[in-house]
Amino acid sequence: MEKLTNKEEQIMQVIWKLEKAFVKDIMAELTDEDIHYNTLSTIVRNLEEKKYVGYQAFGKTHQYFPLVKLTDYRNKFMTKAVDSFFEGSYLDVVSFFAKEEKISAKDLEEILKMIEKK
Template sequence: MGNLPKISDAEWEVMKVIWGLGEATSSEVIESLKGKKLWKKATIKSLISRLLNKEVISFKKFGKEYFYFPLISEEECIKEESECFLRKVFNGSVNEMLVNFIKSDNLTKEDINELKNILDEIKF
């Protein structure tokens, strides 16, 4: 890891659509983001171009239509972003991050039980 291109927050929104559909035309991406984002069509097309330039997506052309598809899986990107966040905010310490989140007031009893179950399932 560590060699994936940096994807901006706006580009993430486009990628979520493409990952969700498997492949998508620019019209499908625009339609999916309608109501969620106040972006113009040109903005979304620019984001698609940026993703193409970063080689995060590619395309197949059928007739006049371009079908965009991911070259990098959502799981790879999530892992890379998680590791980057962990390094930047918690100096790479998973323990520090978990303690910080666990001490927050936002955890429900269900969240705590789920965390306990996950920790119990980890084999050392």
Template sequence: MKISLTDREADVMQALWESGPSTVAEVRERLADPLAYTTVLTVLRTLESKGFVGHEAVGRGHRFFASVQQRAARKNAVQHLTDKLFKGSAELLFSHLVSEQKLSAEQIRRMRQMLAEHADEEKPE
């Protein structure tokens, strides 16, 4: 499933991923931008129509929940970014991240460790 989110949709999804099933009012409280209740409800309904959110009836209201995992959404977003801005090259994306970010020694160490682990997984037996 291809997961594509607008900035506002990503904010709403983040609230659901962090806090679990929530009412419209609860999602609204967690957002940085002060949005109208109806705006949050519209975003949730749009996400539901895309298959990214579901809901269950709770009394007269609804409790919304994420139907896609955050990891899957991240993977899709990075792939989209890589395809659109880096000509599909993960190496160009990585190069950009390393050269443009102020990385701490610890972050560089962890990146090296991940690369080494990945290289070990790729070795033929």
């Protein structure tokens, strides 16, 4: 599975959310973006070439759907990030977010509850 660019990831987020979408549907979800329809269409076709999306043809237009699950993508690249930046230590990941004040004590309590339930 190939790593996506930031723009490709953003577009995949929309496709994962919508589950099935024409380019115009994706465009409507990117309300804060200034992206041309043809550029978006090209990026979606690139995602197709990378085997991230498939499509169903309706005449000359295509409705796209994800071939890669969000959870599979997240697992692969989060694991790679933890390995690359934190030497595989999830403790270091949590410590990093705690030091950066990105995670609260309440969040940590919730994480502990989740761990205890498994």
